[in-house]
Amino acid sequence: MEFKDYYQVMGVARDATQDEIKRAYRQLARKYHPDVSKEANAEARFKEVGEAYEVLKDAEKRAAYDQLGANWKAGQEFHPPPDWNSGFEFSGGGFTGGDASGFSDFFESLYGRAFNGGQRGHTAFHAQGEDHHAKVQIDLEDAYSGAIRTITLQVPGIDAQGRVSTRAHQLNVKIPRGIRAGQHIRLAGQGGAGHGQGKPGDLYLEVEFHAHSHYRVEQRDVYLDLPVAPWEAALGATVKVPTPVGSVELKIPPGSLAGNKLRLKGRGIPGAVPGDFYVVLQIAVPAADGDADRTFYRDMAEQFNSFNPRSKLGV
Amino acid sequence: MENEKMLPQPVSLILEEQTQLTLADLSRACAVHAECIVELGEEGVLAPVGREPESWRFSGIHLRRARVALRLQRDLGVNLAGAALALQLLEEVETLRTRLTALGRG
Numbered sequence: 001m002e003f004k005d006y007y008q009v010m011g012v013a014r015d016a017t018q019d020e021i022k023r024a025y026r027q028l029a030r031k032y033h034p035d036v037s038k039e040a041n042a043e044a045r046f047k048e049v050g051e052a053y054e055v056l057k058d059a060e061k062r063a064a065y066d067q068l069g070a071n072w073k074a075g076q077e078f079h080p081p082p083d084w085n086s087g088f089e090f091s092g093g094g095f096t097g098g099d100a101s102g103f104s105d106f107f108e109s110l111y112g113r114a115f116n117g118g119q120r121g122h123t124a125f126h127a128q129g130e131d132h133h134a135k136v137q138i139d140l141e142d143a144y145s146g147a148i149r150t151i152t153l154q155v156p157g158i159d160a161q162g163r164v165s166t167r168a169h170q171l172n173v174k175i176p177r178g179i180r181a182g183q184h185i186r187l188a189g190q191g192g193a194g195h196g197q198g199k200p201g202d203l204y205l206e207v208e209f210h211a212h213s214h215y216r217v218e219q220r221d222v223y224l225d226l227p228v229a230p231w232e233a234a235l236g237a238t239v240k241v242p243t244p245v246g247s248v249e250l251k252i253p254p255g256s257l258a259g260n261k262l263r264l265k266g267r268g269i270p271g272a273v274p275g276d277f278y279v280v281l282q283i284a285v286p287a288a289d290g291d292a293d294r295t296f297y298r299d300m301a302e303q304f305n306s307f308n309p310r311s312k313l314g315v
Numbered sequence: 316m317e318n319e320k321m322l323p324q325p326v327s328l329i330l331e332e333q334t335q336l337t338l339a340d341l342s343r344a345c346a347v348h349a350e351c352i353v354e355l356g357e358e359g360v361l362a363p364v365g366r367e368p369e370s371w372r373f374s375g376i377h378l379r380r381a382r383v384a385l386r387l388q389r390d391l392g393v394n395l396a397g398a399a400l401a402l403q404l405l406e407e408v409e410t411l412r413t414r415l416t417a418l419g420r421g
Contacts, residue, residue, distance in 0.1 A: 170322060204330065
């Protein structure tokens with residue numbers, strides 16, 4: 001396994017005071033906290049920092065760690081020395097309330113495993129399994145019609161030899177009709193296994209939509225930019241408009257302008273209070289490719305010679 | 316497709332809309348004492364329906380709020396009021412981000 005330089009992880013000197021270590025931890029924890037941070041590797045960094053702090057904040061653990069010497073480099077192949085741990089007793093502080101399940105092999109080889117209870121007595125213990133959380137990406141269409149999607153989650157667990165390993169947990173998930181981005185699908189009993197006679201935990205899937213080439217979603221409303229020809233906008237027309245559940249006929253009123261919004265009530269994401277579907281008009285201008293086209297545009301310019309598209313700009 | 320039929324297909328509920336939790340449910344799901352949840356209610360982090368704690372009902376959205384508030388307290392050493400403030404600001408940032416994305420694509 002790789003050696004971990006806890007001082008480097010925390011960005012402090014080897015002779016840092018306990019106060020300095022605490023300050024560094026608080027700053028890093030705020031920066032990388034998974035509920036706060038949007039950085040891509042926030043969760044991994046947060047765990048790394050938590051592990052380093054677990055060791056460095058505790059005088060006993062820190063002293064034992066320092067005993068390994070300052071010559072180790074982060075990432076170097078590491079085995080604990082044979083006399084490791086002699087003369088140290090990690091009896092007092094033990095492990096703190098932090099989530100120790102993400103600690104590295106390196107940590108466990110030095111300090112054992114928090115959740116195996118070696119230092120915590122042997123009373124029988126029943127508790128509900130942990131709730132698991134994951135994200136799932138679905139298509140906008142799935143929210144309109146509902147769907148069944150097969151998903152695979154990597155679940156950390158403890159194998160027969162007592163080692164931490166991940167196993168694939170595959171299941172079919174019914175995507176409920178009307179679900180929106182940011183909401184959670186709750187699957188009762190699909191989380192971590194219970195301890196003793198405890199029930200398994202629940203699985204929560206946070207829903208995100210795949211980016212769509214022409215729809216965008218705000219809460220329960222769905223927006224579409226719809227190009228129309230100048231004559232359709234000026235004279236009015238009935239045109240075909242795609243929606244996530246098939247195309248509909250839409251009446252463009254005469255005298256429509258670019259940017260005008262037309263609302264299809266209740267055609268957004270369905271639900272007890274369904275969202276609306278908004279069509280935002282754009283004017284598409286045909287290219288003047290041939291002589292005939294150019295003549296036509298020149299005639300238009302003559303016909304509309306008092307038209308100033310920039311009148312609002314004061315020029 | 317063959318594979319899909321073999322797999323378990325548990326019941327899916329939308330947490331935010333189709334789930335009602337009692338004080339006991341919520342405490343268990345957050346792995347804390349009921350007193351902690353009551354304190355979150357007093358701080359205004361959670362807004363249950365019902366007058367007395369025994370008859371409180373929480374909509375699913377409160378599970379997420381409670382968990383985030385408790386994690387912020389545990390991991391960042393902030394007190395309950397601080398966690399409540401952080402949660403409120405996080406939600407505002409989230410709303411702004413959504414609008415920004417919509418503008419960027421529009």
